[in-house]
Amino acid sequence: MAAATSTVVGLATSSLSPINRKQPTLNSAFLKSPTTARNPFRVSQASGGKYTCFQRDWLRKDLNVIGFGLIGWLAPSSIPAINGDSLTGLFFGSIGTELAHFPTPPALTSPFWLWLVTWHLGLFICLTFGQIGFKGRTEDYFEK
Numbered sequence: 001m002a003a004a005t006s007t008v009v010g011l012a013t014s015s016l017s018p019i020n021r022k023q024p025t026l027n028s029a030f031l032k033s034p035t036t037a038r039n040p041f042r043v044s045q046a047s048g049g050k051y052t053c054f055q056r057d058w059l060r061k062d063l064n065v066i067g068f069g070l071i072g073w074l075a076p077s078s079i080p081a082i083n084g085d086s087l088t089g090l091f092f093g094s095i096g097t098e099l100a101h102f103p104t105p106p107a108l109t110s111p112f113w114l115w116l117v118t119w120h121l122g123l124f125i126c127l128t129f130g131q132i133g134f135k136g137r138t139e140d141y142f143e144k
Contacts, residue, residue: 060135062131062134062135064134065127065130065131065134065135066127068130068134069123069126069127069130069131070123070127072126072130073122073123073126073127074088077119077122087115087118087119087122088119090111090115091112091115091116091118091119094110094111094112094115094116095112097112098110098112
């Protein structure tokens with residue numbers, strides 16, 4: 001009696017291929033052939049050399065924005081408008097007060113937290129609008 005190779009026919013004509021007897025290969029119409037994964041961060045030649053996912057330098061940081069944004073926030077926050085004191089003065093003064101009892105953290109009722117949140121919120125808003133304005137102007141976003 002001769003040995004016959006058998007093919008298993010089932011759902012979607014899947015079969016075990018008898019090419020390598022040690023490791024059977026499963027072929028199915030539901031499974032795609034194995035391919036290498038595509039790197040979405042690599043420059044595609046079909047797109048003309050532009051990034052297809054997002055630009056590599058998506059932040060597009062510029063030291064001019066950081067410098068002018070910091071100066072642009074320090075100037076108005078240093079105006080003495082809160083009972084004769086400035087926001088910057090109150091914030092830096094509260095840092096000194098809290099450092100006087102250093103190992104102990106500031107209490108939740110300390111005005112340090114109010115000055116910290118207010119000063120940094122203003123700084124980050126100023127830096128964000130500075131980035132939008134500076135990069136928008138250099139990249140002609142505001143042109144008609």
